[in-house]
Amino acid sequence: MRNKPIANVNADLLKERKNCSFDIEELTNLIDGGKNQTARRREIENMLLKNMPFDIIPEECLSAKEKYENAVRKSVALNKIGVELVSQVTKAKELSDLTLTLRRVSDAYFREVTPFLLHLGMFIPTILGQCSDEQVAHWLPLAMQLKIIGTYAQTELGHGTFIRGLETTATYDERTEEFVLNSPTLSSSKWWAGGLGKTANHCIVVAQLYTKGECYGTHPFIVQIRDMDTHMPLKGLKVGEIGPRLGFQTADNGFLVFDNFRIPRDSLMMKHAKVLKDGTYVKIARHSKLTYGTMIFVRVLLVSEMAFNLSKAVTIAVRYSAVRRQSELKPNEPEPQVLDYLTQQHKLFISISTVYAFQFTSNWLMKTYHTVQANMKHGNTDALPELHALSSCLKAICTSDCSAAIEQCRFACGGHGYMISSNLPSLYAFTTATRTYEGDYTVLLLQTARFLVKTWEQVELGNAVTPMVAYLARHQNREAWDESPEGIIRAFEAIAAGVYQTESVRSVSFGQSDAIKDVMKQLSDLYLLYWSLERTGDLLTTLKSTLGSYDGRVYERLMEEALKSPLNQEPVNESFHNEPEPQVMDFVSQQHKLFIGIASYYSYSMTALWLWDILTKVTSELGVGKTDRLPESHGRAVFMSVFNSEMEKSVSSLSAPLQAVLRQLVELYLYYWTLEKRGDLLLVLQSTLGSYDGRVYERLMEEALKNPPNKEPVNESFHKYLKPFIQGKL
Numbered sequence: 001m002r003n004k005p006i007a008n009v010n011a012d013l014l015k016e017r018k019n020c021s022f023d024i025e026e027l028t029n030l031i032d033g034g035k036n037q038t039a040r041r042r043e044i045e046n047m048l049l050k051n052m053p054f055d056i057i058p059e060e061c062l063s064a065k066e067k068y069e070n071a072v073r074k075s076v077a078l079n080k081i082g083v084e085l086v087s088q089v090t091k092a093k094e095l096s097d098l099t100l101t102l103r104r105v106s107d108a109y110f111r112e113v114t115p116f117l118l119h120l121g122m123f124i125p126t127i128l129g130q131c132s133d134e135q136v137a138h139w140l141p142l143a144m145q146l147k148i149i150g151t152y153a154q155t156e157l158g159h160g161t162f163i164r165g166l167e168t169t170a171t172y173d174e175r176t177e178e179f180v181l182n183s184p185t186l187s188s189s190k191w192w193a194g195g196l197g198k199t200a201n202h203c204i205v206v207a208q209l210y211t212k213g214e215c216y217g218t219h220p221f222i223v224q225i226r227d228m229d230t231h232m233p234l235k236g237l238k239v240g241e242i243g244p245r246l247g248f249q250t251a252d253n254g255f256l257v258f259d260n261f262r263i264p265r266d267s268l269m270m271k272h273a274k275v276l277k278d279g280t281y282v283k284i285a286r287h288s289k290l291t292y293g294t295m296i297f298v299r300v301l302l303v304s305e306m307a308f309n310l311s312k313a314v315t316i317a318v319r320y321s322a323v324r325r326q327s328e329l330k331p332n333e334p335e336p337q338v339l340d341y342l343t344q345q346h347k348l349f350i351s352i353s354t355v356y357a358f359q360f361t362s363n364w365l366m367k368t369y370h371t372v373q374a375n376m377k378h379g380n381t382d383a384l385p386e387l388h389a390l391s392s393c394l395k396a397i398c399t400s401d402c403s404a405a406i407e408q409c410r411f412a413c414g415g416h417g418y419m420i421s422s423n424l425p426s427l428y429a430f431t432t433a434t435r436t437y438e439g440d441y442t443v444l445l446l447q448t449a450r451f452l453v454k455t456w457e458q459v460e461l462g463n464a465v466t467p468m469v470a471y472l473a474r475h476q477n478r479e480a481w482d483e484s485p486e487g488i489i490r491a492f493e494a495i496a497a498g499v500y501q502t503e504s505v506r507s508v509s510f511g512q513s514d515a516i517k518d519v520m521k522q523l524s525d526l527y528l529l530y531w532s533l534e535r536t537g538d539l540l541t542t543l544k545s546t547l548g549s550y551d552g553r554v555y556e557r558l559m560e561e562a563l564k565s566p567l568n569q570e571p572v573n574e575s576f577h578n579e580p581e582p583q584v585m586d587f588v589s590q591q592h593k594l595f596i597g598i599a600s601y602y603s604y605s606m607t608a609l610w611l612w613d614i615l616t617k618v619t620s621e622l623g624v625g626k627t628d629r630l631p632e633s634h635g636r637a638v639f640m641s642v643f644n645s646e647m648e649k650s651v652s653s654l655s656a657p658l659q660a661v662l663r664q665l666v667e668l669y670l671y672y673w674t675l676e677k678r679g680d681l682l683l684v685l686q687s688t689l690g691s692y693d694g695r696v697y698e699r700l701m702e703e704a705l706k707n708p709p710n711k712e713p714v715n716e717s718f719h720k721y722l723k724p725f726i727q728g729k730l
């Protein structure tokens with residue numbers, strides 16, 4: 001399909017393609033995992049292209065309701081073909097290749113996401129990972145053939161990150177051999193599950209399990225929520241759509257509230273724990289966190305999802321940069337392609353190498369995941385903590401880098417990149433959500449930090465650690481990790497880029513031509529070099545260490561630091577008497593994200609006043625500089641100095657406490673920008689989260705209830721598409 005010559009190709013693009021130093025087909029085979037896989041992918045793509053309905057009106061021009069109905073129409077057509085193809089597959093490897101191909105091709109049909117994403121991405125994996133063998137035999141065929149449509153409802157209005165804090169209860173009633181589900185508070189309302197608002201008729205609900213008066217913590221239950229014939233919500237449930245969001249607009253994310261809702265005993269997913277008829281709780285799991293298994297799986301999947309999404313964004317931006325010409329550099333000569341500007345290459349090329357870094361790492365991570373799963377089947381959970389730590393930090397970094405890189409791709413396309421039709425805004429909206437869902441960025445990094453600290457303790461004790469973290473032991477030796485640039489970069493490469501380098505070298509070491517090897521090596525070097533320059537600051541402060549000081553006064557320094565701890569300033573901490581849950585505002589990492597916004601607001605206001613007066617002078621000064629780094633620093637310096645001096649002038653008449661607060665803001669602004677490059681500013685609130693009275697959950701629910709999809713209990717697409725599809729009549 002791709003090899004067919006296409007008429008009217010832009011001459012600049014043709015020229016760039018002719019310059020390619022390697023055989024594109026060879027690279028395509030490498031990415032697909034072999035010639036046969038490329039052929040199979042193309043076969044499926046061709047078949048889908050022939051059979052799938054395309055949009056007549058662009059998705060973005062439809063109303064919210066029409067968007068959803070259109071997404072259901074397309075999903076049902078795709079699912080029909082998908083179910084047919086899946087039924088022909090016999091081997092596990094073929095199934096995973098097919099699923100991946102379907103996932104990739106499905107992206108060609110949705111500007112947003114399908115309402116079935118959670119069914120495929122979490123409902124089916126949770127059945128596989130959390131059900132007993134008998135339960136799998138019952139639920140899996142129904143789910144695979146889409147006879148039931150499911151989702152994953154874990155997060156609540158009040159808790160997403162802190163799973164142990166979930167409030168939904170499942171209390172076992174041994175008289176009727178049922179669990180009774182309840183949402184005891186507003187904040188216990190399930191919130192966010194994709195497909196829950198209008199589409200799903202089943203749902204995995206994570207709730208606190210109570211039996212015989214004891215709470216055994218959170219467990220997953222499989223729950224029918226809508227009538228299979230009428231699609232009406234079952235009695236005892238309040239279910240609806242949560243309202244418009246940045247992306248995921250066609251995913252009908254929903255809310256769910258339980259009022260004494262009864263489900264059979266075997267609704268508990270019983271692979272890792274069961275409740276006997278008489279209410280006795282039996283723990284089966286060998287590791288207490290095995291119920292978190294689906295999250296690990298999706299974190300692993302997300303690394304490859306990010307590679308794919310960034311590959312789309314950077315393909316768009318590079319092709320456009322080859323076509324786009326701008327600025328007359330020499331009189332009477334053609335304007336250059338913007339791709340030829342070094343600054344443009346600086347924006348784009350790192351994204352190309354990042355795609356490969358993510359994809360190679362993802363292949364390796366998926367293999368590691370399957371190895372750990374296979375070991376766990378034989379009772380060995382030793383490698384689980386490291387898998388959790390790895391999947392946490394790789395998920396956090398790749399989702400964060402990917403959304404930032406997609407923004408760069410959008411910037412690289414100038415004004416046209418802001419058009420929805422460029423697909424860059426939708427790609428950004430989709431990927432920026434991944435930084436939050438399936439575990440927030442900061443929270444997951446902290447999980448990895450916890451693992452590293454524990455490993456460090458083992459290293460200190462002289463105990464063996466796994467190869468992935470063996471560098472911690474090597475770097476105890478000062479000669480191996482000195483403060484010279486080479487030493488620091490060596491350390492950085494070992495820590496952050498080790499997997500990518502070894503995996504990319506391994507993957508291209510046989511079969512591939514020299515031309516491909518050269519390009520892959522260049523991409524690998526670019527990735528390492530780029531990040532060692534970007535994060536040199538981080539590397540330097542690592543040495544800010546009680547353990548690694550030049551004079552070796554380790555124990556003295558440890559004690560000095562310990563005595564500075566705020567916890568040591570009072571003999572008995574108040575949590576001894578009372579242990580309140582912390583507000584997220586109390587986390588320093590959260591303050592780091594927010595307080596700079598306040599300081600920036602004052603900085604911008606002060607500077608705007610000053611700028612107005614001397615606009616001409618400053619404009620000429622801001623023009624100085626040949627690269628974007630220099631003017632950026634210049635602009636930032638202007639903000640800093642004006643803020644500092646103007647604030648000083650205007651605070652003198654204010655009361656002392658207010659003066660002190662404003663001065664702290666100046667200091668924060670200056671200090672922050674010496675460490676960071678970017679910050680966010682929210683000037684106009686208009687927000688359910690930021691209201692003055694702090695009634696966050698009430699407002700979220702009020703807004704959700706106003707949401708037009710909630711005005712009708714069953715959307716008409718159920719009768720038109722979903723019901724005929726489920727009943728096999730379509």
Ligand SMILES: CCCCCCCCCCCCCCCCCCCCCC(=O)SCCNC(=O)CCNC(=O)[C@H](O)C(C)(C)COP(=O)(O)OP(=O)(O)OC[C@H]1O[C@@H](n2cnc3c(N)ncnc32)[C@H](O)[C@@H]1OP(=O)(O)O
Nearest residue numbers: 079082102103120121160161162163289292388437438439
């Ligand atoms: C067929 C048709 C074809 C059609 C084609 C289609 C093809 C289909 C293809 C489909 C592709 C789709 C792509 C995907 C899209 C998916 C979309 C998803 C959307 C979003 C879903 C969601 O968003 S869903 C909710 C996720 N919500 C979280 O993600 C909560 C985070 N929050 C936590 O995850 C915990 O809350 C947190 C912080 C760990 C603390 O947990 P905690 O408080 O219990 O634990 P502590 O921190 O106290 O830690 C105590 C000890 O547990 C250890 N530990 C902790 N976790 C562990 C773990 N998992 N494994 C092992 N160990 C673990 C830790 O390391 C400590 O170990 P130690 O003691 O040894 O140090």
Ligand SMILES: Cc1cc2nc3c(=O)[nH]c(=O)nc-3n(C[C@H](O)[C@H](O)[C@H](O)COP(=O)(O)OP(=O)(O)OC[C@H]3O[C@@H](n4cnc5c(N)ncnc54)[C@H](O)[C@@H]3O)c2cc1C
Nearest residue numbers: 152153154155160161192193194433437438439442584587
């Ligand atoms: C598009 C989208 C789809 C989703 N789909 C689903 C779904 O299908 N099913 C489902 O169950 N859920 C879903 N979610 C919910 C998602 O999993 C949670 O939003 C996510 O886990 C983050 O939790 P939170 O919202 O409670 O954030 P919070 O934890 O409230 O985060 C707020 C801030 O507090 C900080 N913070 C929190 N705890 C700590 C800590 N211990 N230390 C330092 N800082 C901390 C965070 O870093 C963050 O800055 C979805 C979310 C989105 C955006």
